[in-house]
Amino acid sequence: MRVLITGGSGAIGHHVVREMAAHGHEVVVVDRQQPSCAPAGVSFRCCDLTDLEAALAAVRDADVIFHLAAIPNPYRDPWERVLAVNVVSAFNVLEAARRNGVGRVVYASSESASGFGIHQVELRPLYIPIDEEHPCWPHESYGLSKLFGEVMLANYARAYGLEGMALRYVWVWTERDRAAVRELIRARLAGEPIAGWSGTYIAPEDVAQAFRLAAAYSFPPGQEPRFEAFYLAAEDTVLTQPTLDALRRHFDPLPEIRDPQYFEANPFAPAFDTRKAQRVLGWRPTKTWRDYVDW
Numbered sequence: 001m002r003v004l005i006t007g008g009s010g011a012i013g014h015h016v017v018r019e020m021a022a023h024g025h026e027v028v029v030v031d032r033q034q035p036s037c038a039p040a041g042v043s044f045r046c047c048d049l050t051d052l053e054a055a056l057a058a059v060r061d062a063d064v065i066f067h068l069a070a071i072p073n074p075y076r077d078p079w080e081r082v083l084a085v086n087v088v089s090a091f092n093v094l095e096a097a098r099r100n101g102v103g104r105v106v107y108a109s110s111e112s113a114s115g116f117g118i119h120q121v122e123l124r125p126l127y128i129p130i131d132e133e134h135p136c137w138p139h140e141s142y143g144l145s146k147l148f149g150e151v152m153l154a155n156y157a158r159a160y161g162l163e164g165m166a167l168r169y170v171w172v173w174t175e176r177d178r179a180a181v182r183e184l185i186r187a188r189l190a191g192e193p194i195a196g197w198s199g200t201y202i203a204p205e206d207v208a209q210a211f212r213l214a215a216a217y218s219f220p221p222g223q224e225p226r227f228e229a230f231y232l233a234a235e236d237t238v239l240t241q242p243t244l245d246a247l248r249r250h251f252d253p254l255p256e257i258r259d260p261q262y263f264e265a266n267p268f269a270p271a272f273d274t275r276k277a278q279r280v281l282g283w284r285p286t287k288t289w290r291d292y293v294d295w
């Protein structure tokens with residue numbers, strides 16, 4: 001398969017590049033920056049994806065596009081820049097896919113598209129665990145940009161027959177976050193309370209696995225539009241308390257528990273339900289915070 005990976009030089013992207021190359025796929029990275037290390041055979045096209053003409057020239061000749069290029073949080077750049085870069089580059093990539101006849105786009109969305117990841121206001125979920133049917137309520141530039149990307153992809157699927165997959169993964173523990181992760185694990189092992197009710201994270205290898213499986217997925221015959229979104233997280237949280245106890249500290253009364261068996265089977269299960277990815281894509285998280293204890 002010929003895979004074009006935007007943002008392939010980034011913290012998560014380089015894991016996705018490595019995963020696809022290791023599975024024998026032909027990989028092209030499209031990014032503003034050259035990859036610092038890439039497996040042999042991976043080629044590179046330099047492009048600022050906010051420029052439509054440049055995107056049309058660079059994003060072509062592929063069976064599938066993985067679109068990861070973005071500003072990955074709203075903290076280091078002004079909000080309007082985060083929104084503009086992320087939304088315009090997602091639009092340009094979709095236009096390039098459409099005009100250049102690329103059939104599938106797998107999009108790096110985020111748990112923040114839900115409004116419960118990076119957030120300004122603590123909103124109360126309608127029910128838990130939060131699944132792909134729960135409405136999305138992002139209300140800051142990054143989460144909004146991620147949801148707008150999904151909406152564009154879903155509408156391109158409906159209007160132009162593109163196949164779209166949106167991967168809503170949680171905080172990815174890449175090398176960049178090593179110091180923060182080590183501190184979190186120290187607190188967890190010491191039994192100290194950890195802020196927030198989510199405590200979710202995911203290993204970059206498990207994100208890369210999801211991109212690979214999404215590229216290989218066959219939509220059921222007759223499904224229209226061919227678009228699906230998936231939450232992805234490690235199988236347990238890094239919180240010191242079980243998930244329902246952590247949620248109880250923030251919400252009184254607790255939101256409706258749609259599926260009590262979910263938390264009975266695994267009291268530390270993430271509040272974001274990843275069972276659709278497991279059922280539909282055959283995805284399985286392979287790493288938990290325990291794998292990072294000696295990081």
Ligand SMILES: NC(=O)c1ccc[n+]([C@@H]2O[C@H](COP(=O)([O-])OP(=O)(O)OC[C@H]3O[C@@H](n4cnc5c(N)ncnc54)[C@H](O)[C@@H]3O)[C@@H](O)[C@H]2O)c1
Nearest residue numbers: 007009010011012032048049068069070072108110171172
């Ligand atoms: N880091 C996380 O925890 C996390 C969680 C959920 C979703 N995501 C999403 O995953 C993706 C990758 O995140 P990351 O943490 O690896 O970010 P990163 O900043 O490490 O990598 C992003 C890459 O995109 C490139 N890029 C940015 N703007 C570009 C443009 N206009 N044209 C061309 N290239 C451009 C950058 O050069 C960089 O190589 C992003 O879409 C992000 O929103 C990240």
